[in-house]
Amino acid sequence: MELAIDRLTKRFGGKTAVDCVSASLTAGVYGLLGANGAGKTTLMRMLCAILKPTAGEVRFNGREAAAMGEAYRDVLGYLPQDFGYYPTYTVAEFLSYIAALKGIPRDRAAGRVRELVDMLGLQELAGRKLRTFSGGMRQRVGIAQAMLNDPQVLILDEPMAGLDPKERVRLRNLLAEYAGDKIVVLSTHIVSDVEAIADQVFVMNAGRFVVHGTVLELARRVGGKVWEITVPRAQARQWQERITVASYRHEGEQAVLRVIAEERPSEGAVPCEPTLDDAYLYSFGASEAGR
Amino acid sequence: MELFALEHRGLWRRTGVRVCAALCFVYCVLWGCVLDYQWLDFGSSDYAASVYNNHFDGYCMIRTYKAQAAACGDTMTERTLRRMVRDYNELGHPGLQSKADWVLAETYLTVLYPDLDDPDTFLPMIYYVDGAELTDFYGRRQQALERRLERERQEGLLTAADVAMLLEMDSRVETPWRYEWAQGWDYAVGSLGGMGRRTAPFLAFALAFVFSWEWHSGTAPLLHAAKYGRRKLALARIFSGLAFTAELFALVAGGRLLAQLVYLGTDGWDIPIQVTDPLAVAPWNMLQAEAFAMAFVFGGMIGYACLVMLLSAWGKSGVRSLVLALAIVYVPDLLEGYLPRWVQSALEILPLVRSANVIYRTDVYHILGRGVWAPYLLIAVPVPIALACVPLAVRQWSRRQRT
Known part of the structure; x- marks a missing residue:
């Protein structure tokens, strides 16, 4: 099973949202990281064949996905x-x-339906109308609907949004288990979620894959470049202006x-010890990453 | 089939759709029919300026009108007309605003006996015309019809072949005409014929959002990514919209028919339509006219529903679809008189733009050089419109988005 992305490009007027990206995905979990506007959602919509690319194509097992129609969906x-x-x-x-x-x-x-309701902890809510749900509950329903047909290609755009930490862990485990023989592509702003389950990570910026590899490979790229420093509180702001600060805490x-x-x-x-967060920030600086 | 059932159920569970159907029933059946029979149209009047001052006694008055008409005989001849004129004057001029057939008598007098009109008085002809001068009813009618067709030919509305076609159609109208109280049937057929236009806003509101709402609610990408979320969903949704249209028609037409049976009964079904419009050329009786009006309205509603759903599939804005859908029906009316006649005629072909009362007229369309009597064309047009709209709507919904 292979999902091939071949020089996929999407332009909206003069703006290029996805710029000639290529990749070959086989069974596993793929994390897509990038700031807002990096092109993740546009790429995912093209992967689902609901958005027509300006150039390039998506192929599933060698056949153009859009041309496969119902068979791909x-x-x-x-x-x-x-x-x-x-x-x-x-x-x-x-x-x-x-x-x-x-x-x-x-x-x-x-x-x-029963199986997914159980898996996503929706048993108590199954008879309630969706309008009464919180964002996190609705998100779980969204994940359930995506998994209904036991898909070989599962594409999740920000699946962790609105989930509480317990639900995030539950979903991470569910996806990791699910991806045994299937392709799971997920985008998120929460780097630790990708770090926990993704076999491969693609970091997007300005419509391009700027870095990709396993979590370990990406972390290794910043090996020897991550430091912890202790400074007077009054100097913290100056440090933030001079250098990429991944985290900041007070101690007295x-x-x-x-x-x-x-x-x-x-x-x-x-x-x-470097983490994926550090690698992400290193790829395009704190200001761009957090944009 | 399962998708169709789900879509159909989904359409009906929308509050807006249910409110539309309920309001449509109230407007077209309770207000636009039952209250007309009992109060606004058939209730007795004290010569007040407004129908809202009528008495709430339509059911009894209809029986009175029927009895008055029965006294005039069961065929329409000059003798019947004389009797109508005499009765009207003997009853002390009960007024032409009532639904007795006096107003028909006045129509016959003005259309068939214009030479008896006294230009020096504002009174209706029925007040002063001399019954002895009312002769040769059918001869007069033939002359009036020929005069009208000739005038329309000279105005370029009809060709000589059209006139011959219409006269041939008229030759099949049997004389003398059977006569019974006709105002009830005239109302039933006439108001049913215009029912399609009354349902248009409700249909538009219920169906303008069937596709476009998915963009507003954010479900469109979800549906487009599902196996049957494109062509099959679009087809199921269109057919559920058509089923809704048929149900709305059944609700409204059924309600009106029931009211008609209660208030008017069935007698009078076989009087020719010429009794209510002496220059009509269609050789039909009232039942046939009502059947035509039913088919006309049903076809119009189906054609219109398809157009509305096409607009809904075309754009992502439900409000825009709704405005365009309403414009289809009402803009041709607003522009009447400002457009070239051929443009106006073309716009009138659109479903629900005209009422089924076109059967009383002598309008002819020219298709590939052949004259076609307007009702025949107008009742057929919704079929190709629907057949064209369905694949276009499916295509619009199914295609991959470009933006």
């Missing part, structure tokens, strides 16, 4: 970034409706900064 699960729903439907009604749209026979759909009258720098930033700087 049959193996696809998609959670859009702003997950739309029907407020007057209950969870069970909504999932049954989406199951019908996915061509799942009614007798199988009922079992699958002192500020402890985790910084990324090519050279040891001060005499007292202590080298640290």
Whole structure:
């Protein structure tokens, strides 16, 4: 099984949202990282064949996905970034409706709906109308609908948005287990989620993949460049202006900064074990990453 | 089939759709029919300026009107007309605003006996015309019809072949005409014929959002990524919209028919439509006219529903779809008189723009050099419109987005 992205480009008027990106995805979890406007959502919509690329194509097992039509959508699960729903439907009604749209026979759909409701902790909520749900509850329904047809290609745009820490862990485990023989692509702003489950990470900036590799490979890129320094609180702001600061905490009258720098930033700087967060910030600086 | 059932249920569970259907029933059946029978149209009047001052006694008055008409005989001849004129004057001029057939008698007099009109008085002809002068009813009618067709030919509205076609159609109208109280049927057929236009805003509101709402609610990407979320969903949604249209029609037409049976009964179904409009050329009786009006309205609603759903699939804005859908029906009316006649005629072909009362007129369309009597064309046009709209709407919804 292979999902190939071949020189995929999307321009909206004069603005290039996705700029000639290529990749070959096989079974596993792929994390897509990037600031707002980096092109992640546009790329995902093209992967789902709901947005027409300006150039390039997406191929599934060698065939152009858009041309496959129903056959491609049959193996696809998609959670859009702003997950739309029907407020007057209950969870069970909504999932049954989406199951019908996915061509799942009614007798199988009922079992699958129950299974996903259990998996995503929605048992207590199954009979409630969606309009009464919080953002996190609705997000879980969105994830359930994406997984209804047991898709070979699961594309999740910001699946962790609105989930509490416990639900995030539950979803991470679920996706990691699910991705055994399937392709899961997820985008998120929460680097630790990608770090926890992604086999491969793509960092996007200005519509391009600026870096990609395993979490370990990306972290290794910043090996020897991550430091912890302790400075007086009054100097913390000056340090933030001079250097990429990955984190900042107070210890009494002192500020402890985790910084990324090519050279040891001060005499007292202590080298640290790099993380994906550090690699992400290193790729295009704190200001761009947090934009 | 499962998708269709789900879509159909989904459409009906929308509050806006249910409110539309309920309001449509109130407006077209309770207000626009039952209250007309009992109060606004058929209730007795004290010559007040407004129908809202009528008495709430339509059911009894209809029986009175029927009895008055029955006294005039069961065929329409000059003798019947004389009797109508005499009765009207003997009853002390009960007024032409009532639904007795006096107003028909006045129509016959003005259309068939214009030479008896006294230009020096403002009174209706029925007040002063001499019954002895009311002769040769059918001969007069033939002359009046020929005069009208000739005038329309000279104005360029009809060709000589059209006139011959219409006269041939008229030759099949049997004489003498059967006569019974006709105002009830005239109302039933006439108001049913215009029902399609009354339902238009409700249909537009219910269906303008069937596709466009998905963009507003953010569900469109979800649906587009589902296996059957494009062509099959679009088809299921269009057919559920058509089923809704048929149900709305059944609700409204059924309600009106029931009211008609209660208030008017069935007698009078076989009087020719010429009794209510002496220059009509269609050789039809009232039941046939009502059947035509039913088919006309139903076809119009189906064609219109398809157009509305096409607009809904075309754009992402439901409000824009709604405004355009309403414009289809009402803009041709607003522009009447400002457009070239051929443009106006073309716009009138659109579903629900005209009422089924076109059967009383002598309008002819020219298709590939052949004259077609307007009602035949207008009742057929919604079919190709619907057939064209369905694949276009499916295509619009199904295609990949460019932006």
